[in-house]
Structure formats: structure tokens, C-alpha cells
Amino acid sequence: xxxxxxxxxxxxxxxxxxxxxxxxxxxxxxxxxxxxxxxxxxxxxxxxxxxxxxxxxxxxxxxxxxxxxxxxxxxxxxxxxxxxxxxxxxxxxxxxxxxxxxxxxxxxxxxxxxxxxxxxxxxxxxxxxxxxxxxxxxxxxxxxxxxxxxxxxxxxxxxxxxxxxxxxxxxxxxxxxxxxxxxxxxxxxxxxxxxxxxxxxxxxxxxxxxxxxxxxxxxxxxxxxxxxxxxxxxxxxxxxxxxxxxxxxxxxxxxxxxxxxxxxxxxxxxxxxxxxxxxxxxxxxxxxxxxxxxxxxxxxxxxxxxxxxxxxxxxxxxxxxxxxxxxxxxxxx
Amino acid sequence: xxxxxxxxxxxxxxxxxxxxxxxxxxxxxxxxxxxxxxxxxxxxxxxxxxxxxxxxxxxxxxxxxxxxxxxxxxxxxxxxxxxxxxxxxxxxxxxxxxxxxxxxxxxxxxxxxxxxxxxxxxxxxxxxxxxxxxxxxxxxxxxxxxxxxxxxxxxxxxxxxxxxxxxxxxxxxxxxxxxxxxxxxxxxxxxxxxxxxxxxxxxxxxxxxxxxxxxxxxxxxxxxxxxxxxxxxxxxxxxxxxxxxxxxxxxxxxxxxxxxxxxxxxxxxxxxxxxxxxxxxxxxxxxxxxxxxxxxxxxxxxxxxxxxxxxxxxxxxxxxxxxxxxxxxxxxx
Numbered sequence: 001x002x003x004x005x006x007x008x009x010x011x012x013x014x015x016x017x018x019x020x021x022x023x024x025x026x027x028x029x030x031x032x033x034x035x036x037x038x039x040x041x042x043x044x045x046x047x048x049x050x051x052x053x054x055x056x057x058x059x060x061x062x063x064x065x066x067x068x069x070x071x072x073x074x075x076x077x078x079x080x081x082x083x084x085x086x087x088x089x090x091x092x093x094x095x096x097x098x099x100x101x102x103x104x105x106x107x108x109x110x111x112x113x114x115x116x117x118x119x120x121x122x123x124x125x126x127x128x129x130x131x132x133x134x135x136x137x138x139x140x141x142x143x144x145x146x147x148x149x150x151x152x153x154x155x156x157x158x159x160x161x162x163x164x165x166x167x168x169x170x171x172x173x174x175x176x177x178x179x180x181x182x183x184x185x186x187x188x189x190x191x192x193x194x195x196x197x198x199x200x201x202x203x204x205x206x207x208x209x210x211x212x213x214x215x216x217x218x219x220x221x222x223x224x225x226x227x228x229x230x231x232x233x234x235x236x237x238x239x240x241x242x243x244x245x246x247x248x249x250x251x252x253x254x255x256x257x258x259x260x261x262x263x264x265x266x267x268x269x270x271x272x273x274x275x276x277x278x279x280x281x282x283x284x285x286x287x288x289x290x291x292x293x294x295x296x297x298x299x300x301x302x303x304x305x306x307x308x309x310x311x312x313x314x315x316x317x318x319x320x321x322x323x324x325x326x327x328x329x330x331x332x333x
Numbered sequence: 334x335x336x337x338x339x340x341x342x343x344x345x346x347x348x349x350x351x352x353x354x355x356x357x358x359x360x361x362x363x364x365x366x367x368x369x370x371x372x373x374x375x376x377x378x379x380x381x382x383x384x385x386x387x388x389x390x391x392x393x394x395x396x397x398x399x400x401x402x403x404x405x406x407x408x409x410x411x412x413x414x415x416x417x418x419x420x421x422x423x424x425x426x427x428x429x430x431x432x433x434x435x436x437x438x439x440x441x442x443x444x445x446x447x448x449x450x451x452x453x454x455x456x457x458x459x460x461x462x463x464x465x466x467x468x469x470x471x472x473x474x475x476x477x478x479x480x481x482x483x484x485x486x487x488x489x490x491x492x493x494x495x496x497x498x499x500x501x502x503x504x505x506x507x508x509x510x511x512x513x514x515x516x517x518x519x520x521x522x523x524x525x526x527x528x529x530x531x532x533x534x535x536x537x538x539x540x541x542x543x544x545x546x547x548x549x550x551x552x553x554x555x556x557x558x559x560x561x562x563x564x565x566x567x568x569x570x571x572x573x574x575x576x577x578x579x580x581x582x583x584x585x586x587x588x589x590x591x592x593x594x595x596x597x598x599x600x601x602x603x604x605x606x607x608x609x610x611x612x613x614x615x616x617x618x619x620x621x622x623x624x625x626x627x628x629x630x631x632x633x634x635x636x637x638x639x640x641x642x643x644x645x646x647x648x649x650x651x652x653x654x655x656x657x658x659x660x661x662x663x664x665x666x
Contacts, residue, residue, distance in 0.1 A: 004392060004421065014421045059337060060425075068414065071611075074407035078400065088337065088347045090446060092393075093426040095414045099497045113423060115445070153510045226614045250616045278404075279561045282615040303396045305620045 010038045018108045032162075032231060034327060043196075060090040061305065062115040064106055068097045069225045070224075071277045072247070072294065076121045076150060079298035098124050104137045105310055111144050112270060117305055119148045123163070123195035126152025146308045149299050151292075153318060160308065162187040162301045162319045166195050169323040170202025173290070175246060177270055178210045180222050180332055182242035188254070189246040190224035195327075196229050199274070222250065226279075229253025229262075248273035249287055250279050271330040285329025292323045343371045346427060351441045358385025393423040394638065395448040395478075397439055399431045399457050403557075404610045405580070405627065407481060409454045412631035420639060422449075431457050431524075437470045444477050450638055452481045456496070456528035459485025479641045481634050484625075485527045486651060493641065495634045495652045497625040499528050502656040506623070507577060510603055511543045511666055515575035521587070522579040523557035529665040532579050533605070555583065559612075562586025563593075574602060581606035581613050581622055588616055619663025625656045 007014045012035060019027045019266045020035045027035075061084055065073045092113055096106035110118060110327055118141065126149055135154045142149055142158040149161045161256050177185055187203050189196045200219070207214050212280060218240055222232050224247045233254065245251040251273030255265060263269050265285060273280055273289040280287035300319055340347045345368060351359045353368045360368075394417055398406045412425050424444055430438035436458060443451060451474065459469055468487045474480055475491040482494045506544045510518055520536050522529045533552070542545050551573055554636055555565050557580045566587065578584040584606030590597060596602050598618060606613055606622040613620035633652055 004390070055378065057337070065427075067411065068401070069408045070410035071404065071407070073404075074404070075402045077426070078402035078428060081401065081426065085427070091426050093410070093414065093424050094418070095394075095411060150460075247643075249611065249615075256615075257616055278559065278582065279612065279615050282582075282589075282612050284589055284617075 004036065005075055006038055006042065009042070009188075010035045015105050015109065018105075018112055019312070024159075033117050045297045054086075057309070058114040058116055059088060060113075060115050061111040062092045062113060062118045064094050064096055064103075064110060064118065064125070065121040066096055068093070068095050071279070072275045073121055074299055075277075076294055079295055080119060080121070080302060081202065083299060084304035086155055107141050108136060112140060115145060116218050116309055117146045117148065119150065119301060119305070120152070121150045122195035123151040124191065125149060126154050126194040139280075148305055150297055155318070157330070160301070160302075160315065160317055162297045162321065163195070164290070164297065164321050164323045166198040166323065167202045167205075169290055169292075169325065170199040170244070171206050172274055174203045174211070175207035176333075177242045177244070177272075178206060178212065180270070182239045182270055183212055184215065184218060184242070185242040186238055186240040186248040186254070187219045187245075188229065188243060189221055189252065191246070192221075198247050199244075203244060226250075226251045226253045226256065230257045233257045239310065243269070243271045245272070246274050248275050248277045248287060251281050251289070252283055255285075255287065258331055266329065266331050271324065274327070280326075280328065283330075287320055288327050288328045288331040290323050291326050296321050339371055339375065341519075342375070343368045348438050348442065350555055351397045351438075351445055372556050372574065389460045389641070390446040391449055392421060393425055393446075395425045395443040395446060395451045396454065397427050397429055397436075397438070397443060397451065397458070398454040399429055403430050403516055404612070407607045408610075409627055409631055412628055413452060413454070413472045413496070413635060416632060416635035425528060431539075438475045439473065440470060444474060448606045449477060449642055450479045450481065452483065452634060452638070453485070455481045455526065456484040456526040459487050459527040471564060477579075479638070481638055483634055485631055486631065488651070493634070493637050493648065495649055495654065497529070497630065497656045498533040498653050499539075499625070499656065500535045502625075502658065503532040503577070503625055504539050505537045505656055506605055507533075507539035508542070510575045510577070510605075510664075511539060511545070513603065515546065515603055516543075516545055516550060517573045517575070519571055519573040519576040519587070521583040522527050522554055523564065523583065529579050532577075536577060538626075557582045559583075563590045566590045576602070576604045578605070581610045581620060584620055584622070584663075585612050585616055585648050588618075588620065599662065599664050603665065605658070609659050613659075613661065616663075621664040623656050624659050626654045629654050632656070 008018045016033055020032050020114060065077060068074055068077060084091055092115055093278050094106050094110055096103045128137060138147060139156040142156060147159045149159060151163050153161045153163050195236045204214055217238055222229060226249050230253045243254045252273050258265050258269050265271060273287045276289040276291040280289040303313050337531055340350045349360060350368055353365050388415050389499050401407055424638040425448055427439050428438045471480060475489060480492045482492060486494045499561050535545055552569055555562060559582050561564055561584045563586045576587045587604050591598050592601050606620045609622040609624040612613060613622040637648050
């Protein structure tokens with residue numbers, strides 16, 4: 001008798017059984033009673049406790065990403081898997097999407113599995129896609145298993161964070177654009193995540209320091225997709241002389257739009273992307289992009305994970321890794 | 334007492350214990366004896382059998398890819414994960430690399446885990462990277478768990494294959510290049526996999542039908558990397574008027590090389606990539622590329638997986654999916 005059987009016998013989904021086990025507010029009292037009655041009849045003990053009592057390592061780590069088809073996240077998962085495999089650990093991979101409710105459900109379900117720890121890839125887990133959403137759900141999860149956050153910063157017990165200095169590098173590169181005479185800098189982002197907010201704050205701080213008033217029409221929230229970026233610019237034709245995008249695909253879209261309209265890059269338009277992906281090398285000219293040292297972030301995360309699991313010594317909860325800007329053909333020096 | 338403890342007590346790696354359990358030839362008789370003695374002392378039963386006897390579903394599928402940071406494979410994993418999750422199944426993800434020995438070891442280790450079935454993504458598992466390598470290792474694995482192969486065709490009990498018609502589409506597009514007056518067609522591939530061989534066979538057949546002798550210096554095995562392709566062309570400066578690459582990154586490298594040297598595309602050079610990735614949209618002009626219908630292949634694979642696991646009705650072992658050519662700016666119509 002396992003959670004799947006309980007779900008079937010109760011006539012509810014596994015997610016609902018999971019919610020009952022976690023005493024979630026989202027299940028009605030009536031449903032809760034029905035499920036608990038079935039559990040009592042079947043003498044069911046949730047595996048998560050059984051495992052906790054046995055104290056045995058499962059040699060498995062749960063890894064959660066919003067979207068594995070995203071280049072950046074796929075690279076992160078590849079790096080993490082390699083390090084886990086070296087230590088004979090398995091990876092249970094789950095893809096949650098970006099919506100708050102789905103992220104919570106995926107974490108809840110991962111916690112039901114035989115895992116020693118969880119790694120959450122992407123700052124979406126530390127940020128918010130809606131104003132009402134907070135980080136309480138991962139703080140709660142971290143009470144059950146050690147939780148490692150890549151590109152997020154949540155200050156709570158049993159949550160270990162590794163993030164890059166997005167604020168400092170964004171401030172710095174926006175300042176350099178201004179020094180080079182740019183003053184209408186388009187800021188493109190696809191997210192309201194922790195890391196996107198840091199990038200935006202750096203951009204805004206640089207404008208403020210230079211005494212430039214931010215122009216609302218130049219701060220745009222779009223999807224991180226080459227052709228949708230081109231379409232957005234065709235529809236809105238913003239007046240800009242530089243662009244700083246929080247991911248490379250949007251920056252490539254800007255370059256494509258510029259080439260289509262005969263705008264000279266980098267003479268009349270500077271473009272900077274983020275994540276230093278393969279896309280940055282596909283274009284002519286090649287794209288200047290921020291390298292946020294994903295390999296170092298992932299290595300650091302897995303090293304700390306094994307330190308926590310082995311119980312050896314003090315493990316710092318928060319670590320920052322410094323980004324660098326890779327200068328290529330879409331910006332002047 | 335589990336496999337990790339047996340490994341530690343025997344002073345060997347987990348992979349070695351796994352090899353002993355699978356009665357592999359690669360372990361010396363001496364090591365085999367040592368490990369088996371520890372197993373006997375500890376009264377150890379491999380979990381794989383215990384699970385087989387209990388007959389209970391683990392609701393987990395093992396997924397093996399050579400490299401998850403590859404765009405194509407990451408997209409496949411995203412599609413598979415979504416379908417598995419819809420059915421409340423988990424994905425145990427493992428990344429094997431491309432070397433025969435590593436692939437065999439990863440499959441052996443996955444079989445030790447609590448999984449209901451295995452999905453192998455990428456034709457490397459059905460092909461060979463060395464001449465001595467064959468598909469016996471996956472045929473053996475399929476005796477233990479149903480095995481689903483994406484982009485490969487292995488005719489054996491309990492192996493279910495879904496693959497695209499790479500031969501037909503390659504034959505067809507090479508014929509069209511010849512009809513358009515091209516006769517020095519560069520063929521770039523990064524692999525000797527099942528699917529790469531089919532593509533090459535289609536290319537060669539088209540040349541043969543047109544009475545064009547294949548030129549060895551125009552059939553090149555390189556890495557699927559934009560800048561390495563550019564370097565290769567700079568060093569070898571082959572004389573060609575068209576290029577057919579078995580993956581988009583190589584085709585983008587060819588376009589970059591052409592732009593650098595002022596070659597007019599598609600007027601004086603036609604370029605065709607494969608997999609219709611995001612890279613194909615990053616360039617100006619955009620890249621003509623073969624769409625091998627990955628979504629359909631993955632959906633079909635997971636649907637058949639659940640049919641096999643539920644034991645409902647007859648499930649065909651081999652399914653072919655038709656590719657299409659997405660015509661863009663690097664070829665004439």
C-alpha cells in the first residue's frame with residue numbers, strides 16, 4: 001500500500017494525498033477526513049517518515065528546474081549531474097514550470113520521494129511571479145530535507161544558497177554604457193525572479209548615479225524568445241541606443257531587429273546579453289554577454305551538499321560568485 | 334545493507350559491485366570472489382530482485398541521455414518529463430557521455446535503481462562510436478526492464494524504438510541541392526550514431542543517383558560546436574558550394590565562416606542544418622533546418638511506455654516519424 005493506492009482508494013489525486021500529509025490549507029476538511037479515513041483503514045504510514053526513521057541514505061538528490069529545455073538550466077543540470085554521479089549519487093529530476101502553485105506542488109511531491117536533499121535551479125524559486133507569492137513554501141520544505149538554491153538568496157535554516165553578484169555587474173555594465181555616451185538604454189527582462197530584480201536594480205542605480213531619469217517605455221517585460229523580441233520591437237518601436245537584456249535570446253532578438261532595419265551595431269547601438277550561452281556565438285557580430293560562472297555555482301553547490309550530508313564541519317549558508325562581462329562585437333570597449 | 338555498503342566493505346567501486354551482480358566479463362575472478370564473499374557474509378539480496386518479486390510499481394522511469402546540455406536532448410527530456418509528470422511518474426535522470434564503456438556502466442547502474450522502465454534518448458545508444466561496439470548491452474538491459482529508444486532502431490525483445498526517417502529526408506534534400514545546381518556538397522557530422530549513419534547514407538545515395546562521385550575531403554567528422562566548425566574550415570578550406578550538417582551548431586559555424594569571407598548565402602552557398610533548434614533563428618539570414626518532430630517522437634514514446642507498463646493490448650516495437658524541412662534564408666526554394 002503506497003501513496004498511489006491511497007489516492008485511488010480515496011478517489012482523489014496523489015497531489016491531494018500529498019497535501020493532506022502536509023496538512024495543507026488548500027484541502028477541504030471533508031476531503032481531508034475522507035483521505036485520512038482510508039489511510040487509517042489501510043494502516044498506511046507515509047514513506048517519508050519510514051525513511052527518516054531508518055536513517056539510511058538513498059544516494060539520490062531531487063533536482064527541480066522550472067524548464068529543462070532552457071539552455072541555461074540544462075547546462076546547470078548537466079554540471080550538477082556530473083558531480084553527483086562522481087559520488088555515485090542519482091538525480092531525480094522534476095520540472096515545475098514558473099507558476100507559484102505548480103512550484104509548490106512539485107516540491108511537495110519531491111519530498112515524498114526517496115531523496116537525501118533537494119537542489120532548486122533558478123532564481124524563480126527565490127523570487128515571485130505574483131505579488132502574493134513568497135518563499136515560505138521552500139522554508140517549510142527545508143525543514144524536511146536540506147535544500148540548495150542556485151541563483152537565489154533565502155535566509156532560512158537548512159537552505160543553502162549560491163548566487164552571482166548580478167546587482168554589481170549590472171550596475172557596472174550600465175555605467176560603462178553611459179560613459180560611452182548611451183543614455184536611452186533598453187532593459188529587457190523575462191522574469192520577476194530574485195536574480196532579474198537584482199539586475200534591474202543595478203541598471204536603475206546606474207541611471208540614478210548618472211542623473212538620468214528612467215524611461216518607463218524602455219523597461220520591458222517580455223518572453224525570452226528571439227522572434228517574440230523582434231515582434232515586440234516591431235510593434236512598439238522604442239527609441240533606444242543601447243540594450244541590456246537579462247538573457248541572451250532577447251539580446252539576439254534585438255540584434256536581429258537592428259540588422260533588419262539597417263542599424264549599425266555597435267556604432268549606433270550597443271547590445272549586451274546575459275548567461276553567455278551558445279546563442280552569443282551564433283550571431284555576426286558575436287554578442288557581448290555576462291558570464292555568471294554557472295560551472296562554479298554548480299560545483300560549489302554540490303560540494304556544500306556533500307558537506308551537509310556527511311555532517312562534516314561548518315557549512316556556510318550563503319555564497320556569492322562574481323560574474324564577468326565577455327566583451328564581443330556588439331559593444332565598444 | 335545496500336549496494337553502497339557492499340562496495341565499501343569489499344573495497345571496490347559501486348560500478349564494480351554492479352558488474353559482479355550482472356556477471357560481467359570485465360571483473361577479474363579474484364574481485365568477483367571477494368565481492369561475492371562480502372555479499373554472502375552480509376546476506377545481501379540485490380534490490381532489483383526484491384523489487385521484481387514484490388511486483389509493485391515504483392512510479393519512476395530511468396532516463397538516460399549522453400549530454401543534457403545539448404539543446405536537442407534537453408528539449409527531449411523536457412517533453413518526456415512533462416508527459417511522465419502528468420501521470421504522476423518521476424524521472425531518474427542520468428547522463429552517460431558518448432563513450433561505449435560509460436554508456437554500459439550507466440545502464441548497469443540505472444538497472445540497480447527503483448525504476449519501472451528506461452528511456453534512452455539519442456541514437457548514440459543504438460549506434461557505435463567505435464567499430465567494436467555493438468547493441469548487445471541494451472539488449473541485455475531490456476531483459477530486465479522494458480527499454481524505450483529515441484532515435485534508434487534495435488530489433489530485440491522488450492526494446493521499443495521511435496525514430497525519424499532521417500534517410501529519406503537526407504536523400505530528398507541532397508537531391509534538391511543537386512537539382513539547384515550544387516555539386517560540391519559538404520557533409521558535416523559529429524557522430525557515428527545510428528541516426529548520423531542514416532543521414533550520411535541518404536546524402537551518398539543522392540550523389541550516386543545523380544552520378545556524382547563522393548569527394549572524401551567533403552565528408553567531415555567534426556565536433557558539433559560553432560567555433561570549432563569555423564576553425565576547421567579555416568584550416569582545411571574545402572572547396573564547396575553547399576553544406577548539409579547533421580546538427581544546427583555546425584551549420585551556424587559554416588554560415589559564420591561564409592560571412593567572414595564574404596561568401597553570399599544562399600546565392601553562392603546553400604546551408605542546411607538539422608534539429609531546427611533555437612540557433613537556427615539566431616542568425617541573419619535564418620538557417621534552413623530539418624525538423625525531426627521531436628515532440629511527436631517523445632509523446633509517442635511515453636504513450637507506448639504506459640501501454641507496456643499497464644499490459645494493455647499489443648504495443649508495436651518500431652515506429653517511424655516523418656521529418657520535414659523548414660525552409661529559411663540559407664537555401665533557395
